[in-house]
Amino acid sequence: MSLKDFIVHNRAKSLEELATLILIPSVSAKGEYLSECAEAVVALMRLHGLTAEVFPTENGPPLAFGTYTSPFPNAPTVLFYNHHDVQPAEPFDLWDSDPFTLRVTETQAFARGVADDKGHIVSRLLALDALRKEHGGELPFHVRFLTEGEEEVGSPHLGSWVKANAEKLKADYCIWEEGGVGENDEPSLYCGMRGIAYFELRIKTIAFDAHSGMGGSILPNAAWRLVWALNSLKNSEERILIEGHYDKARPADAYDLELLSRLPDTEPELCELYGIKPGEFLGGAMTSGIELRRRAVFEPTLTLCGFTGGWQGEGGKTVLPSTASAKIDFRLVPDQDPEEVFALLRKHFDTHGFSDIEIEYTGGQKPARVDPRHPLVRLAAETGEEVYGKPATIHPMVGGSGPMWWFSGFLGLPVIAPGIEYPGVRAHAPNENIRLVDFDLGTEHLVRLLQRLATPAV
Amino acid sequence: MSLKDFIVHNRAKSLEELATLILIPSVSAKGEYLSECAEAVVALMRLHGLTAEVFPTENGPPLAFGTYTSPFPNAPTVLFYNHHDVQPAEPFDLWDSDPFTLRVTETQAFARGVADDKGHIVSRLLALDALRKEHGGELPFHVRFLTEGEEEVGSPHLGSWVKANAEKLKADYCIWEEGGVGENDEPSLYCGMRGIAYFELRIKTIAFDAHSGMGGSILPNAAWRLVWALNSLKNSEERILIEGHYDKARPADAYDLELLSRLPDTEPELCELYGIKPGEFLGGAMTSGIELRRRAVFEPTLTLCGFTGGWQGEGGKTVLPSTASAKIDFRLVPDQDPEEVFALLRKHFDTHGFSDIEIEYTGGQKPARVDPRHPLVRLAAETGEEVYGKPATIHPMVGGSGPMWWFSGFLGLPVIAPGIEYPGVRAHAPNENIRLVDFDLGTEHLVRLLQRLATPAV
Numbered sequence: 001m002s003l004k005d006f007i008v009h010n011r012a013k014s015l016e017e018l019a020t021l022i023l024i025p026s027v028s029a030k031g032e033y034l035s036e037c038a039e040a041v042v043a044l045m046r047l048h049g050l051t052a053e054v055f056p057t058e059n060g061p062p063l064a065f066g067t068y069t070s071p072f073p074n075a076p077t078v079l080f081y082n083h084h085d086v087q088p089a090e091p092f093d094l095w096d097s098d099p100f101t102l103r104v105t106e107t108q109a110f111a112r113g114v115a116d117d118k119g120h121i122v123s124r125l126l127a128l129d130a131l132r133k134e135h136g137g138e139l140p141f142h143v144r145f146l147t148e149g150e151e152e153v154g155s156p157h158l159g160s161w162v163k164a165n166a167e168k169l170k171a172d173y174c175i176w177e178e179g180g181v182g183e184n185d186e187p188s189l190y191c192g193m194r195g196i197a198y199f200e201l202r203i204k205t206i207a208f209d210a211h212s213g214m215g216g217s218i219l220p221n222a223a224w225r226l227v228w229a230l231n232s233l234k235n236s237e238e239r240i241l242i243e244g245h246y247d248k249a250r251p252a253d254a255y256d257l258e259l260l261s262r263l264p265d266t267e268p269e270l271c272e273l274y275g276i277k278p279g280e281f282l283g284g285a286m287t288s289g290i291e292l293r294r295r296a297v298f299e300p301t302l303t304l305c306g307f308t309g310g311w312q313g314e315g316g317k318t319v320l321p322s323t324a325s326a327k328i329d330f331r332l333v334p335d336q337d338p339e340e341v342f343a344l345l346r347k348h349f350d351t352h353g354f355s356d357i358e359i360e361y362t363g364g365q366k367p368a369r370v371d372p373r374h375p376l377v378r379l380a381a382e383t384g385e386e387v388y389g390k391p392a393t394i395h396p397m398v399g400g401s402g403p404m405w406w407f408s409g410f411l412g413l414p415v416i417a418p419g420i421e422y423p424g425v426r427a428h429a430p431n432e433n434i435r436l437v438d439f440d441l442g443t444e445h446l447v448r449l450l451q452r453l454a455t456p457a458v
Numbered sequence: 459m460s461l462k463d464f465i466v467h468n469r470a471k472s473l474e475e476l477a478t479l480i481l482i483p484s485v486s487a488k489g490e491y492l493s494e495c496a497e498a499v500v501a502l503m504r505l506h507g508l509t510a511e512v513f514p515t516e517n518g519p520p521l522a523f524g525t526y527t528s529p530f531p532n533a534p535t536v537l538f539y540n541h542h543d544v545q546p547a548e549p550f551d552l553w554d555s556d557p558f559t560l561r562v563t564e565t566q567a568f569a570r571g572v573a574d575d576k577g578h579i580v581s582r583l584l585a586l587d588a589l590r591k592e593h594g595g596e597l598p599f600h601v602r603f604l605t606e607g608e609e610e611v612g613s614p615h616l617g618s619w620v621k622a623n624a625e626k627l628k629a630d631y632c633i634w635e636e637g638g639v640g641e642n643d644e645p646s647l648y649c650g651m652r653g654i655a656y657f658e659l660r661i662k663t664i665a666f667d668a669h670s671g672m673g674g675s676i677l678p679n680a681a682w683r684l685v686w687a688l689n690s691l692k693n694s695e696e697r698i699l700i701e702g703h704y705d706k707a708r709p710a711d712a713y714d715l716e717l718l719s720r721l722p723d724t725e726p727e728l729c730e731l732y733g734i735k736p737g738e739f740l741g742g743a744m745t746s747g748i749e750l751r752r753r754a755v756f757e758p759t760l761t762l763c764g765f766t767g768g769w770q771g772e773g774g775k776t777v778l779p780s781t782a783s784a785k786i787d788f789r790l791v792p793d794q795d796p797e798e799v800f801a802l803l804r805k806h807f808d809t810h811g812f813s814d815i816e817i818e819y820t821g822g823q824k825p826a827r828v829d830p831r832h833p834l835v836r837l838a839a840e841t842g843e844e845v846y847g848k849p850a851t852i853h854p855m856v857g858g859s860g861p862m863w864w865f866s867g868f869l870g871l872p873v874i875a876p877g878i879e880y881p882g883v884r885a886h887a888p889n890e891n892i893r894l895v896d897f898d899l900g901t902e903h904l905v906r907l908l909q910r911l912a913t914p915a916v
Contacts, residue, residue, distance in 0.1 A: 029773075154774075194671065198774045207733035213652065213858035216759030216789050217696075218739045218750060219732060223762040224692065231689035234682065236811070238675075274677060275665035281676045292676060301674030304681040305777050306768030311785060315487070316612075316656045316820050318787050318859075319763050327769060329776050331674050353694070362774050400671035401776075 003447060006130050007440050014122045014439075015109060017044055019102040021084065021118040022111040026149065028085035034061035034149035037084045041121060041147050042066065048125040049132070050145055055165075060157025061085075061149040065168075068128075068143035072135075076453055077142040079171035081407060081415075082121050083151035086113040087428045094430035110433045115425035117177045119434050121147060123420050124175065127446040131454075140454035144171055148403075151177070154198075154363040155403035162406045173376055173453055174407045179419025180442055183264060187384030187392040187445060189416060191377060192408070194297065195332030195367035196401035197341040200360040201226065202325040209310070210320040222324040223309040229354040230326060233345075234302050238282050240330075242348045245300065245341070250334045252298040256396040259372055260293045263393055267292055297397040301331040331401065338364025368404035368415070372396050376414040376453070383448040384418065387441055418445045461905060464588050465898050472580045472897075473567060475502055477560040479542065479576040480569040484607060486543035492519035492607035495542045499579060499605050500524070506583040507590065508603055513623075518615025519543075519607040523626075526586075526601035530593075534911060535600040537629035539865060539873075540579050541609030544571040545886045552888035568891045573883035575635045577892050579605060581878050582633065585904040598912035602629055606861075609635070612656075612821040613861035620864045631834055631911055632865045637877025638900055641722060645842030645850040645903065647874060649835060650866070652755065653790030653825035654859035655799040658818040659684065660783040667768070668778040680782040681767040687812040688784060691803075692760050696740050698788075700806045703758065703799065708792045710756040714854040717830055718751040721851055725750055755855040759789040789859065796822025826862035826873070830854050834872040834911070841906040842876065845899055876903045 001009065021044075026037035038054045038061065045052035045066035052066030064084065089099035089112045097103040099112040113119070124145070131139055146169070148158050162169060182188035205220040234240050252260070267288060271278060281287040287295055309324030311317035330341050342361045349357045370377065372394060381392040408415045420442030426432045459467065479502075484495035496512045496519065503510035503524035510524030522542065547557035547570045555561045557570040571577070582603075589597055604627070606616050620627060640646035663678040692698050710718070725746060729736060739745035745753055767782030769775035788799050800819045807815045828835065830852060839850040866873045878900030884890045 196671070196776070198776070200774075205734075207731065210732065211858070212759070212761040212763060212787050213654070213789060213856075214754070215732075216761040216787075216857070217753045217755075217757040218728075218741075218745060219734075220738070220740060221762055223765055224688075225694075227685050227688045227762065227765075228694045230682075230685045236683075236686045270676075273665065274668065274673075276663075276677075280678070282678060283676075287676060295675045296672070297675075299675040301670070303670040303674040303776070303778050304679055304685065304768065305670060305775060306770045306779065307681055307685075307765055307782075308770040310762065310764030312764045312766040316658075316785060316787070317763060318654070318656070318761070320761050321764060324765075327774060329670050329674075329774070331671060398671075399674070400669070 003130060003444060004440070006133060007126065007443050010126055010129065011436065011440060014126045015102065015104055017125070018109070018114065018119055018122045021121065022100060022102045022113055025100045026085050027088050028150050028153045029088050031061070034085060038062045038064040038147070038149055041084050044122070044125060045145055048128055050143060052145070055161065057157040057161045063149065063161060064147045066143070066145040068139060070139050070142050072138070072140045075141045076173065077144060077171040078450060078453065079144040079169060079174045079407065079413060080124055080146065081174060082124065082147045082177045083117050083149065084121065084147045085149045085152050086116065086118070087152050091430065096431055107437070108433050108435050110431060112432055114432055115421050115434050116427040116432065117151070119420055119439065120177055123439060123443045124446060127443050127450065130447045131450055141450065144169055151403065154365065156363065158403050159406050162410060166411065169411055171411070171413055174413040174415040175446065176404065176415050176417035178421060179417030180421030180438055181388065182393050183423055184390065185388065186390040187381070187388045187418070188395070189377065189380050189384065189392050189418070190395040190398045191372045192334070192369040192397040193367065193402050193404050194397065194399055195336060195338055195365050195405065197330045197332065197338035197364040198362045199328050199345065200325060200362055201229070201328065202323070202358045202360070203356055204323045206322045209322050212318040212320045215320045219320055221320050223321045225354070225356065226307065226309060226324040226326055229349060229357050230304060232352050232354065233348070240300060240302050242344050244344050248335045248337070249300050252294055252396065255372060256298070257290060257294065259394050259396045260290050263293055263395065265289070297399045298333055300333055300336060303329050303331070305329055331399065332367045334367045334369045336367060338366060365401050365403055366405035366409060368408045370408055370415050374414045376416050379452050380416045380418055380449050383452060384445055387445045387448060418442060418449055461588060461902060462898070464591060465584065465901050468584055468587065469894065469898060472584045473560065473562055475583070476567070476572065476577055476580045479579065480558060480560045480571055483558045484543050485546050486608050486611045487546050492543060496520045496522040496605070496607055499542050502580070502583060503603055506586055508601060510603070513619065515615040515619045521607065521619060522605045524601070524603040526597060528597050528600045530596070530598050533599045534630040535602060535628065536908060536911065537602040537627060537632045537865065537871060538582055538604065539632060540582065540605045540635045541575045541607065542579065542605045543607045543610050544574065544576070545610050549888065554889055565895070566891050566893055568889060570890055572890055573879050573892050574885040574890065575609070577878055577897065578635055581897060581901045582904060585901050585908065588905045589908055599908065602627055609861065612823065614821060616861050617864050620868060624869065627869055629869070629871055632871040632873040633904065634862065634873050634875035636879060637875030638879030638896055639846065640851050641881055642848065643846065643880070644848040645839070645846045645876070646853070647835065647838055647842065647850050647876070648853040648856045649830045650792070650827040650855040651825065651860050651862050652855065652857055653794060653796055653823050653863065655788040655790065655796035655822040656820045657786050657803065658783060658820055659687065659786065660781070660816045660818070661814055662781045664780045667780045670776040670778045673778045677778055679778050681779045683812070683814065684765065684767065684782040684784055687807060687815050688762060690810045690812065691806070698758060698760050700802050702802050706793045706795070707758050710752055710854065713830060714756070715748060715752065717852050717854045718748050721751055721853065723747070755857045756791055758791055758794060761787050761789070763787055789857065790825045792825045792827045794825060796824060823859050823861055824863035824867060826866045828866050828873050832872045834874050837910050838874045838876055838907050841910060842903055845903045845906060876900060876907055
């Protein structure tokens with residue numbers, strides 16, 4: 001039986017496994033069913049020949065962790081990172097079927113987590129089966145298979161567990177969660193994620209809201225102070241004004257720019273999607289072509305995610321707000337550090353007359369980078385082209401954030417994400433789905449990549 | 459029967475009249491029962507010997523207007539301005555009794571509108587009765603008695619009616635709504651109100667909210683643009699930066715400052731109330747004593763009353779807002795003009811790169827000034843001292859706003875407000891109330907003032 005046939009033949013069994021995970025609404029934002037889902041993943045790992053158990057984290061939900069020791073000499077070690085938590089499924093009424101019951105059609109599978117990220121867990125376990133079959137029931141590499149339960153809420157307890165268990169996690173390669181094909185059904189790979197530092201800013205100036213006619217000239221207005229404090233952070237040319245913020249920001253290098261130049265031009269789609277004209281991106285007419293792609297992922301950002309204060313209902317109310325607050329996120333490029341960003345932010349406010357602004361650091365992740373020249377990236381691209389029949393696109397970096405640094409930075413592993421997704425998966429949204437063809441091809445891609453990693457040619 | 463006895467004797471009848479007005483929940487913010495209340499006021503005016511009828515306004519609720527022609531030679535004309543609309547009574551559960559049923563105790567009367575402003579309507583009608591009794595059933599002055607139904611929502615339709623009916627409203631003096639005693643039960647008078655211009659600012663940058671990781675470096679953020687636009691309007695030293703905004707602002711003169719110096723020192727109470735320390739008022743340590751009092755009422759202000767944009771719920775959401783909005787109010791001193799403020803604001807945004815900020819002008823009133831040296835003010839102070847046994851405090855200006863300019867400015871009348879309130883009336887709040895003693899004394903004060911206005915000594 002060919003590899004393709006094996007995967008198609010066993011897909012139904014994988015989807016049954018997936019259905020058991022889907023049934024557990026492991027929504028980390030609500031802290032629900034996370035232990036149960038970790039247990040279910042451990043059960044699946046054991047079913048696929050791993051030695052697995054649930055590990056507690058410090059003050060967080062447990063992780064599922066499985067290992068396998070290869071009998072082959074000089075076998076490398078592959079670490080798999082996935083997560084078994086999901087985003088909330090609300091609003092339920094926008095789903096065409098129950099989000100926590102797997103629905104499989106001729107061509108697709110629908111449910112919360114089918115793409116992000118439970119589908120990947122079962123795809124990867126199926127890939128291990130396929131490789132065992134090729135190697136007389138054993139695997140030509142050692143396995144470390146980790147799934148966490150808090151990826152969707154910023155992985156707040158993953159890092160300390162990784163630190164405490166670095167020895168257990170020693171590996172040669174890391175296979176990352178997610179991944180799949182791009183707009184033209186070509187294999188799509190990426191070599192890093194921006195970091196993030198998220199803060200809530202709060203200020204209270206007076207005991208309670210005052211009448212603007214009585215207090216407007218004499219009482220400090222919390223909303224105004226927040227405006228001035230925010231304004232001091234970034235100017236309208238998008239330059240972050242916090243002293244030292246850019247000091248460690250590493251720019252894209254020549255090879256990054258070369259990779260960017262090979263990416264498809266998505267500018268017309270972006271303009272269409274967001275209802276803007278070319279030249280209306282931040283930075284104006286310059287922000288086009290390669291520069292648009294570079295800026296989208298290699299620039300540190302400071303986003304004002306929301307602010308609130310005073311009267312926001314219908315009509316006018318002549319009130320002088322006593323409190324105001326804002327939520328901001330910084331996206332970080334290598335080698336910025338969220339803890340340092342926090343310290344610089346506090347110092348900035350203190351030295352600019354805003355020591356009355358309270359800062360809550362609500363979450364952070366370090367930027368992660370994989371060298372696009374690493375053999376792992378090359379092999380993933382080559383095997384991807386073999387499987388999909390199209391050259392892979394390689395994104396030197398993506399704009400979003402995740403816990404990748406713990407693997408690429410702290411553990412020092414090359415990381416790559418060959419996966420089962422396509423641009424229409426609707427991750428985090430109603431009617432999350434995968435195409436069955438992507439499940440088959442993504443699994444095959446992973447098998448072929450792992451096969452090559454296990455040979456001395458690497 | 460003495461004047462005092464007459465008022466005490468007839469108070470019960472006035473409270474019955476008041477009860478009929480209170481029963482009509484004429485909440486202008488909801489546009490409810492305003493015609494009904496105007497009709498009820500007309501009925502009361504007729505009961506007190508005025509020729510009265512309801513007058514329609516252009517696109518607004520009707521006014522009640524009554525007149526009386528004195529048979530006395532050289533009788534002056536007195537114009538009374540009051541309003542029959544009230545603030546909403548919500549939250550109902552904070553009231554000790556039904557807000558729309560008059561509750562009278564030994565010493566007080568409770569209901570929405572009992573102070574602001576229905577109580578004044580019946581007090582003034584009772585004052586007319588008292589004066590008729592003194593003058594053989596007639597009044598020694600002509601009467602123009604006007605009540606409107608939109609004072610609590612900024613009197614949007616009063617001005618055009620006043621303009622169209624200026625001839626009808628010709629008068630020598632204007633008795634204003636509200637008024638009463640200060641903290642020490644002394645008669646309290648004021649000689650002007652700041653104007654106001656209220657705006658909503660809105661911006662939309664992209665079709666819908668974006669992911670901050672994807673859009674943070676390339677898509678325009680509505681919340682940031684609003685912060686920068688607001689910041690361009692006023693600096694943290696409270697200086698309004700709109701070119702020309704202060705050009706027509708008339709400062710307090712020497713006599714205003716003298717009047718301010720005679721006012722009681724409320725700084726400790728203000729600090730206590732708002733939980734701030736001396737020196738924490740806007741302007742710092744300078745803002746104390748007379749300067750605190752001056753600044754509170756003679757400075758143009760720009761208050762950020764509220765702003766809203768992006769994610770405001772619990773926890774973090776990495777969203778890039780597509781829309782944001784703010785509500786701002788300018789308090790205006792003589793001789794600023796709200797229409798001019800609007801034009802300067804638009805010009806400011808357009809010349810500072812913020813033509814994408816949409817401005818809605820939601821309401822405005824011109825600042826009003828009465829010369830504190832006018833005989834009407836002196837007579838009101840003198841008769842106040844006679845009635846209350848304490849010298850009157852004269853505020854050269856108050857910080858709040860109202861439609862006074864149409865009378866003091868457009869009609870050119872001296873305006874004064876002797877009334878039935880005390881500092882605990884809780885206008886606009888639950889358990890709005892008056893003390894019966896203030897009803898009696900306020901009515902007596904008005905009678906004595908009107909008596910003096912009708913004599914040639916003025």
